[in-house]
Amino acid sequence: MQGVWLGSVPDASMTDTLSSASFQQTQRAFAAHIRDPHANPAPVGIEDRRMKIYRDLFYNSIESFLQNGFPVLRAILDDETWHRLVRLFFASHASQSPYFVEIPEEFVRFLSESNALPSGLPPWLLELAHYECMELVLDVSTEVVPSSGVNPTGNVLSAAPVLTPLMCVLSYQWPVHKISPDFLPDKPLEQPVWLVIFRNDQDKVHFLEVSGPTAALLQLIEASPLLSGRQVLTELAATLGISVDQSIEFGSTLLSQMREQCIIIGTRLEDVDNLESE
DSSP states (O other): OOGGGOOOOOOOHHTTTOOOOOOHHHHHHHHHHHHOTTSSSTTTTOOOHHHHHHHHHHHHHHHHHHHHHHHHHHHHOHHHHHHHHHHHHHHHHSSSOOOOOGGGHHHHHHHOOOOOOTTTTTHHHHHHHHHHHHHHHHHHHOOOSSSSSEEOOOTTTSSOOOSSSSEEEEEEEETTOEEEEEEEOOOSSOOOOEEEEEHHHHHEEEEEEEEEHHHHHHHHHHHTTTOOOHHHHHHHHHHHHHHHHHHHHHHHHHHHHHHTTSSEEEEEOOOOOOOOOO
């Protein structure tokens, strides 16, 4: 871990007993020992009783953040497997962020990139971890829902629907939203599951399981923010191989429902040439 995670150094009373090694060398030895005490000896001259305080403090802090960020994963894994993962993460992962709130994201990156994970882990572990992490990502997101340039009561068919920036469309091969200690799937789904995660106007994070066409509709709106709802549904019809009338019948009610759920926050106010007039 880099940055504030391992920013502490021995206090003055401890440094008085250190050998003549440079301060930077001592820092590196101290940090290496904290991260992986089995592979790296403590700096010379520091009694183990004091080092144990630091070892426990850092490890317990990281483990606590992970436990809070991945409650389902923690409930499923036995103590030995869980702590082996946390220890390996703490010892070997080079984090890109120094912020504690981003530890869960770093843990997901570790699970996706590490070549040294313990054997016998569930095949859905990475997807479950990603799913759980996304709730925290949106919960702490500093993205702001725009208060200007949007008509909250605009016609979502004749104007361009505006998605909340606090929304994401997710797809998984495993039913991650159903996994629990009582349900551990042994094979992936025949078709991927689509989930929409969003934070509403009460700052509550929600997950919705949606159909493939609904996910495709949201992705089209995101990719073509200047198109009216009708134009998006026309494109969707070609993608799905259905008539435009069928697509509009399917999508008009859905767009209204997504506005009620705060997934769509309104329509664009700007006059854009390729928008239909209201």
